[in-house]
Amino acid sequence: MNTCARTARGGRTTPGCSSRSSARRPSARSSTRCAPRRGPTTNRCRPSRRAPSRSPRGAARCADVIALLRLRGLGLLAWAAAFAAAAPVGAQRTARLPVDRVVAVVGIRPILASQLEERLVFKQSQGLQLPTDSAGREAVKREVLRQMVDEELLVQQAERDTAIKVTDQEVQDAVERSVQEVRSHYPSEQEFQNQVRLGFGTVETWRRLLAENQRRQILQQRLLEGLQQKGKLKPIAPSDAQMREYWEANKGQLPKRPAVVSFRQIVITPQPDSAARARALQLADSLLAELRRGADFASVARRFSSDSVSAAQGGELGWFRRGQMVKGFEEAAFSLRPGELSPVVETAFGFHIIQVERVQPAEIQARQILIAPVISVAQVERARHSADSVHHALAAGAAFDALARRYADENEAKLAETVPIAQLPAPYQHLLAADSATGLKPVLQLETGPRPKFAVVEITKRLPEGDLAFDDVKDRIRANLSQDLAVQHYLDLVRRQTYVDIRF
Structure with a gap:
């Protein structure tokens, strides 16, 4: 292998x-x-890398914010199914909606009671069990509302950061991936369409909701990633008591x-011996010269690249970030402008010709031709x-x-x-x-x-x-909580600088 x-x-x-x-x-x-x-x-x-679920206590609010970043279209459709199951279809369309009210304000944006109820329905579709007593239900609602406030705080911080850009194209690409993922869970197109209409009325409405969800996810992801890269989101070591509390709260859910x-x-x-290395380098140099004279990159990659997987895709590597590639390749790739060809880059795998196609904050989309010595x-x-x-x-x-x-x-x-x-x-x-x-x-x-x-x-x-046992997962618990506490500390700082009014 x-x-x-x-x-x-x-x-x-x-x-x-x-x-x-x-x-x-x-x-x-x-x-x-x-x-x-x-x-x-x-x-x-x-x-x-799969991490255990985050604790609902201690660092829970930031943990749930992080969890929200992972929501996809399947989650929204699960919410739709749960919502649809709550009442007959006719009742959903004919019942008079109650007058909505504001349950929180973050900055100048309100969070409505209807949005809180929708989030609760979604969480129930994901396995949340609401307490049977009214005090317990109110406590859960308050916790979910706090999570929504934290999410809004992150979104607003990302929107203020002029370095964070989210294009319509990448949002639509993410929506399309989500739609296709959800569609794969249904045996027929008709059944899929019926389920979407049951929860959202039309596929277009669902896509619009997906697009907004994806946009908010990307904003939050890029904000947190940027803070980590700038050293402003440093892990905070949890105490033994916090780790034990996390373990007690989650051990029943672990496989x-x-x-x-x-x-x-x-x-x-x-x-490779020196002769094989020299032949590979000579071929790479000649291919680079052809590309600079206007040869089609994808055609050259399909014909010559030693990477059989990317070669079949015309050399496409997709999107990647720093830390995902070996050092020499990464340094060369991240120094290029869109459309620019790299010189021949040598790594342990051979000789690479790299072309960056698109650039986003903290990540690039690139393709390569690899000439590996025999x-x-x-x-x-x-x-x-x-x-x-x-x-x-x-x-x-x-x-x-x-x-x-x-x-x-x-x-x-x-x-x-x-x-x-x-x-x-x-x-x-x-x-x-x-x-x-x-x-x-x-x-x-x-x-x-x-x-x-x-x-x-x-x-x-x-x-x-x-x-x-606790000892089997304590390192993972420590890593999870360290990140959770770092995000919580950042959220506490943001909260002090932002108008937040909880009216629930």
Whole structure:
């Protein structure tokens, strides 16, 4: 499997591995992906990281604001379904609406009682259980209203920041993705249309609501990202009591712990010889010259690029931000203006020609042509021999760190902590299925094809499936709460500078 990618969170490219203590979750796809993204030792470069749900107490308000940023069209349609189920269709259209009232004012914008009720219905569609007593219901409403106020505070701050731009095109692109995602959950177009009309009257009305929701999400995301980049949103370490409170509030919602494994490894990658590198560079230089004379980038990428995934798309890499690509590629890409071609850029994956297509605050859309040097059979055998030598040395008691410094691929992490076995790439799963003991394992070939990699793996811990304990998730709780508290601190500062009137 090709490790041309690196994780979107800055870890190293190994099966859910990290050079720090947090483990990454790899994909097991088999297509060759050579865009220089940071990712696991798999062939695809966009691993997801799933965090436990945020606590409804302590840092809850900012946690729910962050959660709101993730809402998509499916959530709105779920709200519509819940709303529609509350009354017959005819009643919805003929019943007289009560006179609305203002329940809060943020700046010069009101929040209406009807908006609060809609948010409550939505939260119920997402699993919120309203208390049966009136005092409990009122407390929930007040908490939801506070969340809506915090969301509005972030939106207004983003709108005041002249550096934050949200274009109509990106909003419509996000709406279209949401519509298609929701549509995929229905067996027919007619059933989909019926559900939308039941909740919103027309598809156009639903799209307008989606567009406004997406615009607000993007504004909040960019505000928080900008604050983080400027160092104005620094994590605040939670206390042990806060972490325990979070655990008690959420432990009943957590799934069982999957079977997990911890290990360390040294991954050895065959390197091209000097002749192969020179040929690849010469080809990259000639292609760059052709592009500068007006050749079509997409056609050249499809014909010559070694990245089979992006090549099929004319070299398209999509949108990415700083920290998602290897350093040399990232520096070159973020220095370009739209339409500009980079010089030939060398990374561990080969030689890249980059063209930026669009630029937004903190992210760019780009495409590439990758020319990877050919790896000879002799170089593959040399890497295999090195892996065998490392294995023998570790078995004889040699220091792991010293061997890693000498032999390990710098794009590969050396440590994986509590990685779910089911999410590991196939070679690791096969190894663990055949051998349940800890300790040093036989040399593992990670990929077949012209550029295999070899891993010397030592299993340090293995746990079967079971209930999660506090110690299993305390690092994730600490990370979640640290971010929550940072956002809460920022919201407290904004609240002091903004007129906020709660009338509920």
